[in-house]
Amino acid sequence: MTQPTRKEKPSVFYRLKVVNKKHLTREVFALELEVPHIYRNVFDFESGQYVTLSFFYKNTFCFRDFSITSAPYEEKISLGIKVRSEESAAQELLNMAAGDSVLVSPPKGRFILESKPDESRTILLFSSGIGITPIFSHLKNLLYTEHKTRVFLFYGNKTQESIAYREELDLLKSQYSGRLEIYYFLSRERSANPLLYGRLDEKKLSLIINQILHTDDRDEESTLWDSVDEVLICGKGEMVKTLANACYHRGIPKKNIHFELFETYSEDIYPQEISYPLIKAINIDFTLQGKYYSAEIEDNRLKLLQALLSQKYPIPYSCKSGICGSCECQLEEGEVELLENEYLTEKEKKQGRILVCMSVALSKKIKLNFDLV
Numbered sequence: 001m002t003q004p005t006r007k008e009k010p011s012v013f014y015r016l017k018v019v020n021k022k023h024l025t026r027e028v029f030a031l032e033l034e035v036p037h038i039y040r041n042v043f044d045f046e047s048g049q050y051v052t053l054s055f056f057y058k059n060t061f062c063f064r065d066f067s068i069t070s071a072p073y074e075e076k077i078s079l080g081i082k083v084r085s086e087e088s089a090a091q092e093l094l095n096m097a098a099g100d101s102v103l104v105s106p107p108k109g110r111f112i113l114e115s116k117p118d119e120s121r122t123i124l125l126f127s128s129g130i131g132i133t134p135i136f137s138h139l140k141n142l143l144y145t146e147h148k149t150r151v152f153l154f155y156g157n158k159t160q161e162s163i164a165y166r167e168e169l170d171l172l173k174s175q176y177s178g179r180l181e182i183y184y185f186l187s188r189e190r191s192a193n194p195l196l197y198g199r200l201d202e203k204k205l206s207l208i209i210n211q212i213l214h215t216d217d218r219d220e221e222s223t224l225w226d227s228v229d230e231v232l233i234c235g236k237g238e239m240v241k242t243l244a245n246a247c248y249h250r251g252i253p254k255k256n257i258h259f260e261l262f263e264t265y266s267e268d269i270y271p272q273e274i275s276y277p278l279i280k281a282i283n284i285d286f287t288l289q290g291k292y293y294s295a296e297i298e299d300n301r302l303k304l305l306q307a308l309l310s311q312k313y314p315i316p317y318s319c320k321s322g323i324c325g326s327c328e329c330q331l332e333e334g335e336v337e338l339l340e341n342e343y344l345t346e347k348e349k350k351q352g353r354i355l356v357c358m359s360v361a362l363s364k365k366i367k368l369n370f371d372l373v
């Protein structure tokens with residue numbers, strides 16, 4: 001599926017051969033690419049990363065990002081691709097057959113999780129629709145590399161038919177029974193268990209905590225929730241925001257909540273509660289990928305990223321929460337307040353590095369440079 005929310009610096013591209021194509025649902029198919037030995041290092045990846053494909057569509061080269069669904073130990077690059085309509089560029093990829101080739105960027109993205117093979121962790125995965133793609137890679141990798149870790153997957157879809165990777169997931173479930181539990185939630189089909197009907201939202205999270213993660217029938221309060229180490233969420237903005245906030249308000253630290261947005265989403269994932277003096281008509285000059293831009297934003301009620309994105313400037317970002325570093329830049333002039341930061345070191349902050357997703361303007365003129373060396 002295309003993921004316009006993930007923008008990074010331009011890449012070099014390598015021509016890779018398609019070795020397999022498999023239909024998963026009516027709209028989703030898997031594409032497997034062969035990585036020749038000489039490119040092995042270039043295409044080393046971590047679970048949660050994605051590649052950009054460049055291909056000819058409607059008389060022009062287009063670029064689309066797709067999550068890698070294979071796990072690193074599988075030593076192959078598989079992608080999950082959703083074709084939204086016959087008009088979408090992904091249709092062009094669907095027309096490909098084994099033996100065709102496509103230009104592919106090296107893997108990138110920060111929706112990754114540090115591997116801890118010696119620990120016994122409890123990890124919750126939430127995904128909806130095509131958001132399963134990076135989660136599927138994480139799931140396989142966690143089970144394979146962490147022999148004592150327990151994983152719960154909560155996977156939302158409209159109907160049974162729209163569940164991608166169902167066969168593979170069920171196979172993993174039997175292979176790793178005792179360490180993996182999978183729950184399929186359907187928003188347009190009722191099943192015998194009412195808990196599994198509906199979207200993954202805050203209410204559903206409460207039910208998951210109280211019912212699925214409930215451990216001891218003699219103790220109302222007992223739940224595995226208290227031992228959850230990491231939460232990974234991937235899907236549409238509204239779902240990600242709802243679940244990330246619900247997890248946070250129920251005690252999971254933000255640094256342990258990892259998410260990837262699968263659509264352009266203008267709202268903050270964690271709404272801001274801090275107030276600061278109002279400044280109007282702010283001038284923001286910035287350099288990005290060698291180009292110079294001059295923008296004016298109305299005031300500092302929005303964070304810089306939000307304000308610039310609303311004017312369609314191509315600012316790179318991913319988490320929008322001060323965690324991933326995609327929006328890092330150098331503050332060359334002016335003053336900002338960095339409201340939250342889980343990414344920059346003290347030294348980097350002193351050097352003037354900021355994250356625009358978490359910064360508000362505190363001066364009328366600001367100069368930024370995104371082309372970091």
Ligand code: FES
Binds near residue numbers: 325
């Ligand atoms: S977008 Fe992730 S730190 Fe700003």
